[in-house]
Amino acid sequence: MPFWYNTCGFCVRNFGTMQRILVVDDNEDILEVIKLILEDYNYDVVTLSDGTLLFDKVHDSHPDLILLDVMLGKVDGRDLCRAIKSAPDTKEIPVILISASHQVQERHTINGVAPDDFLAKPFDIDDLLEKVQAHMVAA
Secondary structure (H helix, E strand, C coil): CCEEECCCCCEEECCCCCCEEEEECCCHHHHHHHHHHHHHCCCEEEEECCHHHHHHHHHHHCCCEEEEECECCCCEHHHHHHHHHHCCCCCCCCEEEEECCHHHHHHCCCCCCCCCEEEECCCCHHHHHHHHHHHHHHC
16 A cells, blocks of 8 residues: 655555545634645545535545534534444544534543544644544554
């Protein structure tokens, strides 16, 4: 399996096609920042600001990983994560929950949600890249 290292030393698999990440957040500015960061590291990034359209976007874009904000206005990202992890056709997609509330990290498993990882806002770019890379290599 071919690997290459970008300028910051992060290992990225190269399959001839870019790995796709779906980023879901109701804050357009955060979506744009995450998109720019991940695209700079050779990921194909699809964004979504309306959590109610998550399953349509997942089925249209076939992401390799989902970065999912917990507080999405109309819907709770933990409920969406639970739905993703419960559906036979999406349960294998790694989900990283993102939240400004550090208490969410402690409660997400208790509430029956089983995300693959958690990232607290505000996040360090290196932390974001390390978590994404770890789940892309594991996938």
